[in-house]
Amino acid sequence: MDRILTDIKRLKVQGARNVAKAGLDFVERSMRSYDGRSKDETQKQLLEAINRVIGIRPTEPMLFNALSRVAVGFDKATVRTPSAAKRLIASLCARQRREIDAAARRVAVNGAAEIHNGDVIMTHCHSSTLMEAFAEAKRKKRAFSVIATETQPLLQGVKTSKELLKMGIPVIYCEDSAMAYAMTNATKAMSGCDAILPDGSVVNKIGTYLMALAAQEFGKPFIVLGETLKMTDSVEIEQRRPSEIVNPRRVRGASIINPAFDITPARLVTAIFTERGRIVPGYKRPIGT
Numbered sequence: 001m002d003r004i005l006t007d008i009k010r011l012k013v014q015g016a017r018n019v020a021k022a023g024l025d026f027v028e029r030s031m032r033s034y035d036g037r038s039k040d041e042t043q044k045q046l047l048e049a050i051n052r053v054i055g056i057r058p059t060e061p062m063l064f065n066a067l068s069r070v071a072v073g074f075d076k077a078t079v080r081t082p083s084a085a086k087r088l089i090a091s092l093c094a095r096q097r098r099e100i101d102a103a104a105r106r107v108a109v110n111g112a113a114e115i116h117n118g119d120v121i122m123t124h125c126h127s128s129t130l131m132e133a134f135a136e137a138k139r140k141k142r143a144f145s146v147i148a149t150e151t152q153p154l155l156q157g158v159k160t161s162k163e164l165l166k167m168g169i170p171v172i173y174c175e176d177s178a179m180a181y182a183m184t185n186a187t188k189a190m191s192g193c194d195a196i197l198p199d200g201s202v203v204n205k206i207g208t209y210l211m212a213l214a215a216q217e218f219g220k221p222f223i224v225l226g227e228t229l230k231m232t233d234s235v236e237i238e239q240r241r242p243s244e245i246v247n248p249r250r251v252r253g254a255s256i257i258n259p260a261f262d263i264t265p266a267r268l269v270t271a272i273f274t275e276r277g278r279i280v281p282g283y284k285r286p287i288g289t
Contacts, residue, residue: 008022125191179207202269245258
């Protein structure tokens with residue numbers, strides 16, 4: 001089971017949806033071998049497993065929200081035997097995985113409606129939900145191309161480019177510092193997100209804020225796709241290892257920062273598409289509804 005946690009930590013598992021599903025897998029597998037003699041004991045072990053996953057990726061509200069639903073579902077249920085408890089946890093995790101995939105599919109369909117013939121779309125990082133939207137637009141015979149930024153560190157843009165090319169979608173690949181240069185040729189910018197804040201600000205891979213600023217500068221819309229499970233009151237920006245961006249010995253004496261995400265303010269976001277439809281930034285929504 002620790003292999004799942006390691007893969008999540010090292011970004012071998014990428015994308016909020018995949019991280020959430022991997023977290024559910026870890027919790028389910030962790031509980032298979034547990035034989036608590038009471039519901040309280042099992043619940044304590046369940047919460048320990050959940051907290052182990054959440055602590056690895058603090059900037060992933062979809063992970064937190066999905067696991068919270070499992071915890072709440074277990075708390076409300078009546079179970080009398082260890083085997084019944086394990087079956088219930090497995091069922092709750094499976095249900096969350098299905099709901100996550102179904103929501104992503106609806107988001108992709110809603111987002112694909114914003115992709116038109118002739119579009120040149122800049123995107124940053126890798127979003128499985130956005131990739132489904134591109135695939136959906138391709139199935140609908142839309143002729144468009146994508147500008148994929150390299151997305152430093154770890155080059156998630158390479159993964160995006162490979163998947164798009166496999167779909168037969170033309171790709172222009174550029175380094176992150178060429179965003180403004182390349183935006184002159186784009187018709188719009190689109191991205192997934194890791195979190196949606198109550199005012200319509202969005203949290204996504206570091207550099208998304210820069211892309212949104214470039215889009216605004218050239219009068220191009222910036223559209224975000226994200227499931228409602230990504231909605232949260234607040235978020236902690238994950239700080240990752242300095243060695244991901246530079247050998248510390250090369251800049252000995254310097255303080256090195258490596259934030260994994262940034263927050264794009266709502267004023268730069270044209271629209272957010274969820275499984276429930278379009279949200280205009282500035283909305284007010286009670287978290288948890």
